[in-house]
Amino acid sequence: MGIQAIIEGKKQWRAHMARVKALPRDYEIVYKEIQRYFFKVGPxxxxxxxxxxxxxxxxxxxxxxxxxxxxxxxxxVAAFCDDLVKDxxxxxxxxxESMVHPPRA
Structure with a gap:
């Protein structure tokens, strides 16, 4: 990934988060909880x-x-998130899967 791609990615992320901040407070709180959940679960x-x-x-x-x-x-909120990524x-x-079938050395 080149430096331009990194810069563009950061710009897009900042624009995305500006949209989040423009939401009403209850929506913003729930969005951030969803985001935190997905960062942990990791689709x-x-x-x-x-x-x-x-x-x-x-x-x-x-x-x-x-x-x-x-x-x-x-x-x-967690059930909503789980339903979104169930498949x-x-x-x-x-x-x-890696623990069941560890890579061979």
Whole structure:
């Protein structure tokens, strides 16, 4: 990855987080909890940014419709997250697979 790609990635991330900060406070708090959860669970496709951007788009639509964040996702943030990535491999899955079938030296 070249320096230009790193700089562009940082610009995109800052723009993304500016959108998050523009959300109502309850949405922002829940978004950050979702983000923290995904950073721990580690869906393999998280790096491309589409998952978090999709959630942000969904939240912005909810705000525009005048809905509360919990109306959109329910009371259990972790269950919402798990449902989003239920058919997606996570880094935890990859780790478990590596423990069952460790690489040969």
């Amino acid at each position: 393999v496709g998280l790096a491309d940014g589409s998952l978090l951007t999709g959630i942000l788009d969904f939240f912005e639509e909810g705000v525009a419709a005048g809905k509360g964040v919990l109306e959109l996702i329910g009371d259990d 997606t491999r996570t880094y935890a899955d990859l780790y478990q």
